Amino acid sequence: MPLHPKLNDITQRIIERSRERRGAYMAQMDAAAQQGPRRGHLSCSNLAHAYAAMGDDKPTLVADQAPNIGVITAYNDMLSAHQPYATYPDMIREIARDVGGTMQVAGGVPAMCDGVTQGQTGMELSLFSRDVIALSAGVGLSHNAFDSAMYLGICDKIVPGLVMAAATFGYIPGVFVPAGPMVSGLPNDEKAKVRQKFATGEIDRDALMEAEMASYHGPGTCTFYGTANSNQMLMEIMGLHLPGASFVNPNTPLRDALTRAATQRALQITALGNEYTPVSAVLDEKAFVNGIVGLMATGGSTNLVLHLPAMARAAGIILDLQDFADLSAITPLMAKVYPNGLADVNHFHAAGGLAYMIGDLLDAGLLHEDVTTIAGKGLSLYTKEPKLTEDGLTFVDGPGTSSNDKILRPSADPFNASGGLAQLSGNLGRGVIKISAVAPERHVIEAKARVFHDQNGVKAAFQAGEITEDTIFVVRFQGPKSNGMPELHGLTPSLAVLQDRGLKVALVTDGRMSGASGKVPAAIHVCPEAADGGPLALIQDGDMIRLDATAGTLECLTDLTGRTPATPDLSGNGTGVGRELFAMFRDTVGIAADGAAVVVK
Known part of the structure; x- marks a missing residue:
């Protein structure tokens, strides 16, 4: 199938916009690759320190002829998604030994659970934890002792942070290894x-x-289609997972077989062999376009609209909100997974999952096939799915049809003609809205504003019975400079109740919503944020606001001329639960449209 002309146009636009930055990045990666395997540049003293505790692996490491994997792990046993990683290092080490390689845990990275911190002060560290993860992974890889890397991470900020690090060390091959979703509850x-x-x-x-x-x-990723599972879809469709690896449950024979195969692949694609596949070759403009198409086709998390630009910039690529909107416009919504539907990711996987979806989108000309992946050349490799037979792990052709069209449908007969993400712009700034789960009659909301400076104020007003008419809730000073841009998912139950009572309600904020939010119209990531001179600081109670997802506009219909911006006391945002440590992040963070990043600008 020929490539969709608009997909090609958008891709070429990204390539042209990124030409200078990407060129400089690739020159840096190529120069590093030409230096050969990393360990060849360490002194005997350096190497002795690196190998001191490696026991029986020392002779193999000293011989310097077998590939050495550096594992970056986000293991902790408070996150259900990451708890299965406890056994992975030992498993990977044994597999590497079996095929003549070695493995070392290069370092650990933090992994916070947004489910635990949702609505709590700790959520104000959540977005910044992505950049801390990138920095932490960078420290681990800086020992320069590894021929390839394996990245163990799944959830909201962990995968984007690991990708930022993997791209920065893009001359090293990298394999991302999932642990899978918990069984349905x-x-x-x-x-x-x-x-x-x-x-x-x-x-x-x-x-x-x-x-x-x-x-x-139980163990595994939460089963709704939020940011964590959107991350897993991205890693597969962008070629950093093995085909079919994303949604196999933890602690199963197939899951273990995929981890073994990922280890073997990490050893095969180093510069010591004939299949050298650095991360810089995988993460190109086409891979990011494929990732955005996958996000739209599945109705994925809006948090990735923040993360993908930051990930791309680490690889020398510049994404714009318009790219997301334009790709959404040509990408059919093929999946209905909660919060966009009743099914969970296990049901999506059973219905045909990513193998079916990728095959269908390739046939429709809506994905780039000519990409490099860790599995080899061509995205068509990802139309295969793993099976465990008497002969071991094998990859067979994925399903040609969906087994449940209430969950997964062909692109020619989708749930919606577009992916359901729209850019919003107007005199209140620039942001995005996800409408794949919003009823069509709520795509346009015009109502009086009610202004709040935190989500607790909204909840108090709701509980006091103050909201009795159509209302647009403006929750400002929630951007990265104000307080780290916490998710405002805690507002969803209250706003949903008001909506179910027949009121027209919407949220307008410079903050974020959770990947699990959906049914209430929400203009999010509005920038410039209120604390950075954004017009949201001018809004007062009673102003008329129009949110039009169909036209892509966000406007205050009340004249704002001559108003003095609100200047709330944000001093309380700098202390408690570790916020003191992140003052530099709040001071130097970039704008939301560029990924709200600290370490990659």
Whole structure:
């Protein structure tokens, strides 16, 4: 199938925009690659320090003829998604030995759970943790002792931070290794109903806790299609996972077989062999376009609209919000996974999953096939799916049809003609809105503003019964410079209740929403943010605001001329729960449209 002409045009636009930056990046990567394997530049004293504790692996390491893998791990046992990684280093080490290689844990990176910090002060460190992860991985890889790297990470900020590091060390091959989603528990729509009942006082905390524990109940990624599972889709469609690796459950024979195969592949693609595949060759402009198309086709998390530009800049590529909007316009929504539907990621995978979706989009000319992946040349490799047979792991042709068209549909007969993400711009700034789960009659909201400086104020007004008319909630001073840009997912139950009562409501904020949010219209990531001179600082209660996702506009209909910007006291944002350590991040962070990054500008 010929490439969709608009897909080609958008890709060429990104290539032209990025030409100078990408050229400088690739020159740097090529120069580093020409120096040969990293360990060849270390002195005997350097190497002795690196190998001192390696026991029986010392002779192989000293011989310097076998590839050495550096593992960057985000393991901790508080995150259900990362708890399975506890056993991975030993498994990877044994597999490497079996095929004549070696492995060392190069370093660990932090991994916070947004589910734990949601609505809490710790959430103000969440976005910045992405850049800390990139820095931490960089420290681990800086020992210069590795021929390839394996990255163990899954959740919200962890994968983007690891990609930023992998791109920075782009002359080293890198394989991303997932652990898979937990098996299905309490359906996500039932969980959401329980939360709304708790918000209105219909049930007590014990009932809420019982429902939450039935939903988040075991090892693995949360099963809704939020940021963590959007990350996994991205790593597969961008060629950094093995085909079909994303959504295989933890602690299963197939999951272990895929980890073994990932280790073997990490050893095969080093510069010591004939299949040298550095990360810089995988993460090109076409790979990022494929990633955005995948995000739109699956109705993925809006958090990736922040992360992808930061990831791309680390690889010398400049993405713009217009690229997301234009790709969304030509990409059909093929999946209905909660919060866009009732199914979870296990159901999506069983219906045909990424193998079916990638094959269909390739046939429709909506993905670049001519890309480099860790599995080899061509994205068509990712139309295969892994199977465990008597002969071991094998990759077979994926399904040619969906087994459940209520969850996964062909691009020719999609749930929606577009991916459901729109850019918004107007006299209130520039932001994005995800409308794949928003009813069409709510794509345009015009109402009076109610202004708040934190989400607790919104909840208090709701609980006091103050919201009795159509309202656009302006929650400002929630951007990266103000307080680290926390997610405002805690607003979802209250706003959903108001919407269910028949009111037209929407959110306008310079903050973020969770990847699990969806049914309430939300103009998010608005920049410039209020603390950086943005017009949201001028809004007052009662101003008329129009959010038009169809036209792509965000306007205050009230004349703002001559107003003095609000100047709230943000001094309390700098202390408590570690916020003192992140003052430099708040002072130097970039704008949301460019990825709200500190370490990559």
